[in-house]
Amino acid sequence: MVPRETDPPAVRFSDFLGQEAVRERWEKVRRYFFLRESTYDMSNRCNLRCEGCYYYEGEKQFAVENGQVEAWRGLMRGEKERGITYVVLAGAEPSLVPELLAVCYGEMPLGSIATNGFRKIPESVGYKIHISVWGNDETSYRVRKAKDLLKKQVGNYREDPRAVFVYTFTRENIGEVYEVAERLVGEGCKLTFNVFSSPVGYRGPLRHDEGSLLRARGAMLELLERYPEQVLFSAYNAVAHTHPKSLHELYSCQYPRQNRSQDLGLGRSFRQYRTDLRWDRTVACCVPDTDCGDCRHYAAGSAVVTARLFRHAGELETFKAWLDYVDTYLAVWVMGYPKGENLCREPVNPPLVN
Numbered sequence: 001m002v003p004r005e006t007d008p009p010a011v012r013f014s015d016f017l018g019q020e021a022v023r024e025r026w027e028k029v030r031r032y033f034f035l036r037e038s039t040y041d042m043s044n045r046c047n048l049r050c051e052g053c054y055y056y057e058g059e060k061q062f063a064v065e066n067g068q069v070e071a072w073r074g075l076m077r078g079e080k081e082r083g084i085t086y087v088v089l090a091g092a093e094p095s096l097v098p099e100l101l102a103v104c105y106g107e108m109p110l111g112s113i114a115t116n117g118f119r120k121i122p123e124s125v126g127y128k129i130h131i132s133v134w135g136n137d138e139t140s141y142r143v144r145k146a147k148d149l150l151k152k153q154v155g156n157y158r159e160d161p162r163a164v165f166v167y168t169f170t171r172e173n174i175g176e177v178y179e180v181a182e183r184l185v186g187e188g189c190k191l192t193f194n195v196f197s198s199p200v201g202y203r204g205p206l207r208h209d210e211g212s213l214l215r216a217r218g219a220m221l222e223l224l225e226r227y228p229e230q231v232l233f234s235a236y237n238a239v240a241h242t243h244p245k246s247l248h249e250l251y252s253c254q255y256p257r258q259n260r261s262q263d264l265g266l267g268r269s270f271r272q273y274r275t276d277l278r279w280d281r282t283v284a285c286c287v288p289d290t291d292c293g294d295c296r297h298y299a300a301g302s303a304v305v306t307a308r309l310f311r312h313a314g315e316l317e318t319f320k321a322w323l324d325y326v327d328t329y330l331a332v333w334v335m336g337y338p339k340g341e342n343l344c345r346e347p348v349n350p351p352l353v354n
């Protein structure tokens with residue numbers, strides 16, 4: 001996560017830093033500007049089969065699994081050499097290959113794992129763990145074919161400092177978030193929000209429309225007010241991820257799939273490895289086979305929004321909102337990083353490109 005725009009801010013940045021709270025937050029987040037991420041499909045198998053899963057779209061699902069511990073060790077060492085400092089381990093389902101997770105952690109200490117939470121990842125793997133929640137148990141059973149999924153997830157990760165429960169808002173599950181959040185908070189769990197982003201070609205019932213995005217935004221803001229300690233989010237996160245325009249339309253996505261530059265930022269460093277340890281620049285992003293015109297994914301925002309520092313540095317409130325976004329991102333993705341109190345509680349509009 002490094003601000004990567006080349007144009008300088010139009011106003012005196014130092015004026016903003018004259019405010020103590022703003023300066024402190026800036027100093028807090030800028031210590032992590034060294035993060036350079038790539039993502040890795042750890043397995044092409046999954047113990048669930050969810051409607052609207054982007055993994056089982058496109059070609060990546062057919063890559064052969066390379067389960068060789070030494071091959072993964074070699075990959076991680078090579079990644080370090082080319083400057084990668086943060087790994088996102090995803091899949092299909094990473095918990096099915098714990099020996100590979102251990103190898104990655106042994107080589108690369110910073111990272112996160114995206115899991116459905118059905119099977120517990122050993123505590124010796126000290127990455128952040130993002131557990132996907134798509135509604136209450138009834139909805140999970142219908143959409144993910146998993147019985148008592150939330151109960152299982154909470155049983156595995158209650159009060160685990162690695163765990164963040166990621167509630168994905170679909171068009172259908174907005175009202176359920178209140179009971180799910182209450183249950184998670186009651187169990188001592190932290191949560192954040194994601195917005196369902198359709199795989200290419202998906203036109204099913206989970207896809208958002210403007211009305212459902214607005215309702216999701218309302219629920220996010222209400223829960224943020226209600227549980228400020230346990231909900232890792234900010235007003236600006238809510239705005240950015242529920243805007244009628246996608247993240248790509250708002251911020252111009254920097255991942256290689258949308259950014260063919262091999263010289264700058266994510267276009268230069270980011271790779272998305274498949275289970276056979278190959279990668280393809282033309283399709284590389286953190287959520288491959290997602291429709292860019294519908295992309296509001298939390299993982300995409302963690303790079304796409306944070307990279308736009310200068311665009312947010314024209315107004316104080318917008319800069320505060322960006323700091324909140326980055327602070328949220330770090331609290332969700334980096335072990336031991338504590339979320340601060342949000343600096344901007346009002347939803348501000350994303351700055352338009354000149």
Ligand code: SF4
Nearest residue numbers: 046049050053092116
């Ligand atoms: S748990 Fe994740 S990878 Fe597995 S089917 Fe569901 S969305 Fe896809």
Ligand code: SF4
Nearest residue numbers: 248253285292295300
């Ligand atoms: S799906 Fe999202 S993150 Fe991926 S290239 Fe498109 S806009 Fe970027």
